[in-house]
Amino acid sequence: MIRLMGIAPTLSAVAFMFVIRTLPLGTPALRLSGLGLAVLSTGCIWLLARAGKASPIAKGMAGFVLLGAAGLWLWPRGLGQAIATNPMTWLYGVLLAVAVCPQLFGREPFTSFFARQEAPEAVWQTSVFRDITRNMAWGWAGLFALTGLLTLVPDLWPQPLKPAWLRHLFTDVLPLALMLGAGVPFNRRYPAYYQRRLGLEPQREPTQPPKPPSKEKTLSNRYKVVAVNGSPHQAIGNTAQMIAMLRPHLESAGFELEEIFLSDKNIRFCTGCGVCLEKGACWIRDDHKEIATRVLEADALILATPVYFFHVTAQMKTFIDRSLAYGHKPRTSWKPGLAVSVSAGLGETTVAAYLGNVMRAFGGYCAGSLTAIGIGPGEFVGKEAVEARAADLAADLVRAVKEHRRYPATELDLRFWQFMGSLVKENREFMKHDYEHWQKSGLFESFEAYVQQKKSESVGDPEARKAWVKSMIAQQKAGGVGGTRPAEPSRATAPLEAATCRELLQSMPHGFKPAAAQGFSAVYQFEVEDEGFTAHLRVAGGRCTYHDGPAEKPDVLIRTPGKVWLAIARGELDGQQAFMSGKYRVEGDIGRLIKISELFGSAKEAAA
Numbered sequence: 046m047i048r049l050m051g052i053a054p055t056l057s058a059v060a061f062m063f064v065i066r067t068l069p070l071g072t073p074a075l076r077l078s079g080l081g082l083a084v085l086s087t088g089c090i091w092l093l094a095r096a097g098k099a100s101p102i103a104k105g106m107a108g109f110v111l112l113g114a115a116g117l118w119l120w121p122r123g124l125g126q127a128i129a130t131n132p133m134t135w136l137y138g139v140l141l142a143v144a145v146c147p148q149l150f151g152r153e154p155f156t157s158f159f160a161r162q163e164a165p166e167a168v169w170q171t172s173v174f175r176d177i178t179r180n181m182a183w184g185w186a187g188l189f190a191l192t193g194l195l196t197l198v199p200d201l202w203p204q205p206l207k208p209a210w211l212r213h214l215f216t217d218v219l220p221l222a223l224m225l226g227a228g229v230p231f232n233r234r235y236p237a238y239y240q241r242r243l244g245l246e247p248q249r250e251p252t253q254p255p256k257p258p259s260k261e262k263t264l265s266n267r268y269k270v271v272a273v274n275g276s277p278h279q280a281i282g283n284t285a286q287m288i289a290m291l292r293p294h295l296e297s298a299g300f301e302l303e304e305i306f307l308s309d310k311n312i313r314f315c316t317g318c319g320v321c322l323e324k325g326a327c328w329i330r331d332d333h334k335e336i337a338t339r340v341l342e343a344d345a346l347i348l349a350t351p352v353y354f355f356h357v358t359a360q361m362k363t364f365i366d367r368s369l370a371y372g373h374k375p376r377t378s379w380k381p382g383l384a385v386s387v388s389a390g391l392g393e394t395t396v397a398a399y400l401g402n403v404m405r406a407f408g409g410y411c412a413g414s415l416t417a418i419g420i421g422p423g424e425f426v427g428k429e430a431v432e433a434r435a436a437d438l439a440a441d442l443v444r445a446v447k448e449h450r451r452y453p454a455t456e457l458d459l460r461f462w463q464f465m466g467s468l469v470k471e472n473r474e475f476m477k478h479d480y481e482h483w484q485k486s487g488l489f490e491s492f493e494a495y496v497q498q499k500k501s502e503s504v505g506d507p508e509a510r511k512a513w514v515k516s517m518i519a520q521q522k523a524g525g526v527g528g529t530r531p532a533e534p535s536r537a538t539a540p541l542e543a544a545t546c547r548e549l550l551q552s553m554p555h556g557f558k559p560a561a562a563q564g565f566s567a568v569y570q571f572e573v574e575d576e577g578f579t580a581h582l583r584v585a586g587g588r589c590t591y592h593d594g595p596a597e598k599p600d601v602l603i604r605t606p607g608k609v610w611l612a613i614a615r616g617e618l619d620g621q622q623a624f625m626s627g628k629y630r631v632e633g634d635i636g637r638l639i640k641i642s643e644l645f646g647s648a649k650e651a652a653a
Contacts, residue, residue: 050089051098054106057086061110062132065117070129076117083107083114101155105143109136131200133216137193144186154182160236173267173301177236184235188228192220268300268446271343272385273336275350275361277308283387283419284349290432291347291383291415294439300345300446305336307360312336314363321370325478333367340407341371344446348400349385351419352392357399368406373465373479375495376408377486381445381452383438384414387425393417405461410452412445413438454496462488462495546573546607549614550580550591556645557589565644567637570599576607584644601637605629614645 061082068075086107093099113132116124128135143155156178164174198215272291276282288304295302310332321327327334340346350361357365384400386393393416401411415438418426425431444450466489473480487494550571562584570581581596582589603610609628612618620642623629631638 050093051100051103053089054086054103054110057082057089057110058106058136061113062136065113065129065132070117070126071121076114076121079110079114079117083111086110100158101143101147102140105140106136108143109139112139131196131216133220134193134196137189137196137220141186141189141193144182144189148179148182154178156181156185173240177239180239181231181235184231185228188223188231192223195219195223268344269342270295270300270302270345270347270442271340272302272304272347272349273307273340273361273364274304275307275348275358275364277358277360278351279306279308281422282351283417283423283425284351284385286423287385287387287415287417287431287435288347288349290435291439291442294436295443298439298443300443303339303343305339307336307358307364310336312360312363312367315366315369319475322373322476322479325370325374325482327367327370329367333364336364337368337371337407341376343380345380345442346382346404346407346409347385348382348403350396350400352386352388352396355392355395357396365403365406368403370478372406373469373476374482375405375462375465375486375488377497378408379451379497380407380409381412381442381450382407382409383442384411385416386414387417387419389420390418402457405458412441412452451496451498454492454498458496459492462492546571546576546605546610547578547580549611550582553582553614553645554589554591557584558644559587561640561643562587562589565640567600567634567640568596568598569601569603569637569641570596571610572602572604573607573610574604589644600634602632603629603638604631 061079064075064078064082068078087110090099090104090107093103112135113125113128116128118125146152148154153175157175160174160178160181196216199212272288274282274284274288276284279285285304288302292302312333313329313331316329318328348361350357353359356362382401382404384397384404386397386400388396394414397414397416401414404411415431415435417431420426445452466483469476469479469483470489483489493499566585568581568583570579572579578593579595580591580593581599582591583596606629609618609623613620613623618628624631624638
């Protein structure tokens with residue numbers, strides 16, 4: 046039904062042009078036909094508008110019919126006669142107004158309606174989307190103007206074109222051919238052309254096989270940075286000038302930077318009622334929720350403010366205070382952010398540190414601070430240094446987003462997790478929504494779950510520490526000042542001193558050669574038949590670690606008697622000959638097996 050109503054205005058316009066060319070001017074039949082078509086088209090537009098489906102072109106078609114009907118009834122010998130003489134000229138004139146007027150009056154271009162049917166909602170507010178739709182609207186305006194001029198050719202010709210077919214050529218055929226031959230290809234190709242100019246990968250046509258999505262290079266997945274500016278001076282303030290220093294470096298990397306001026310928004314003070322802790326959302330209806338949502342959905346964030354009385358501005362503080370509902374609910378993923386602050390000479394670094402800490406409420410961590418001393422509007426102490434720092438920080442932010450980097454956890458992260466977790470647990474009846482969030486996200490389980498970072502596995506020998514402690518105690522009892530910590534087992538002594546294959550494998554990380562493992566990774570699994578155990582060595586990132594039990598996906602599986610591997614490690618048996626003679630068996634990557642001699646060597650080789 047909606048689709049039928051969508052084409053009704055266009056069909057009404059076609060029918061109107063037919064009747065106005067066919068029926069004599071001034072006859073009741075023509076007037077009644079025009080009135081009926083006007084009622085039909087405007088009624089369909091009203092219903093479509095209520096459903097949010099009324100396109101600007103459909104409105105233009107209905108407007109043309111309404112204009113023609115008004116001319117036939119109100120001014121038949123003037124406007125009615127003019128439209129009847131060349132209805133196509135008037136139709137293209139109305140469409141030209143549809144294309145031009147919204148942009149002249151600061152409204153969104155008519156092409157935005159159609160672009161939204163093809164592009165995902167996430168890109169509707171991007172600068173690329175707005176630029177494409179604006180340029181296409183002007184392109185169509187030129188096309189409507191050209192087709193309108195073509196329809197005037199028969200009447201502007203020095204000798205009017207008498208043959209009916211020649212008149213139809215200029216009023217109907219050529220304009221339609223121009224629309225199909227130029228307008229349709231323009232719609233299909235211009236968005237892709239414009240995106241390629243910006244270094245973006247255009248969205249593919251639905252008929253083409255989809256490529257794996259690239260978050261960095263497609264319009265729909267372009268990285269988004271949201272900057273919240275707390276300065277009352279908005280775009281003319283020094284805070285905005287510092288954000289502007291970041292913009293070109295971010296945009297050149299394919300990032301879109303959206304700046305939100307808090308002084309331009311309606312954000313009421315926090316009342317401290319605690320409803321958000323219980324229900325999960327603030328009851329106050331203003332602009333805060335929309336801004337917070339945009340910050341939460343962004344790939345990176347910037348919190349920026351000048352220093353007012355050793356702290357952030359009132360606008361920024363109000364925005365932060367109203368974010369209490371988010372502050373008690375740590376995000377389960379992290380995004381990088383930048384803290385930006387400027388002072389007249391006191392407090393900017395303290396305020397920047399405060400902003401960096403506040404980022405946790407929005408799932409952010411501070412990747413760096415851009416601070417400056419302002420001595421006047423747009424004037425800074427060492428402006429060149431501030432600009433250079435901005436370029437470096439922008440590059441850090443881009444790298445952190447693209448590579449999904451996470452900065453090391455700090456004592457502030459630990460203290461926050463300990464304090465907030467304890468607070469939420471103790472007040473679970475009141476802070477119901479917060480407690481449910483912590484439980485559902487698994488944040489109570491461990492600090493690692495909160496920071497989304499795992500503890501590294503120890504490669505040290507616990508027995509070495511025990512021996513060290515015993516030696517210190519023994520030397521102190523003997524009158525000395527303490528023991529000397531024993532050295533880690535060397536590559537030469539560890540295999541020679543190992544009594545079992547398990548001890549040998551446990552000691553192999555101490556004899557590991559990091560220089561030989563640059564850019565190399567492998568998992569070696571050992572099934573030691575006579576000793577009855579399975580273990581594996583993991584080589585990655587220039588380190589080697591020992592693990593009991595089987596690996597999930599070993600690259601090399603070695604089945605060997607313990608005494609055979611001990612003999613190979615001590616240099617008493619040639620590993621290649623032992624393999625060829627079947628003393629041990631191997632499954633997997635033989636190249637990685639051969640690499641073992643480079644990664645560890647033999648005991649005799651090391652001793653030499």
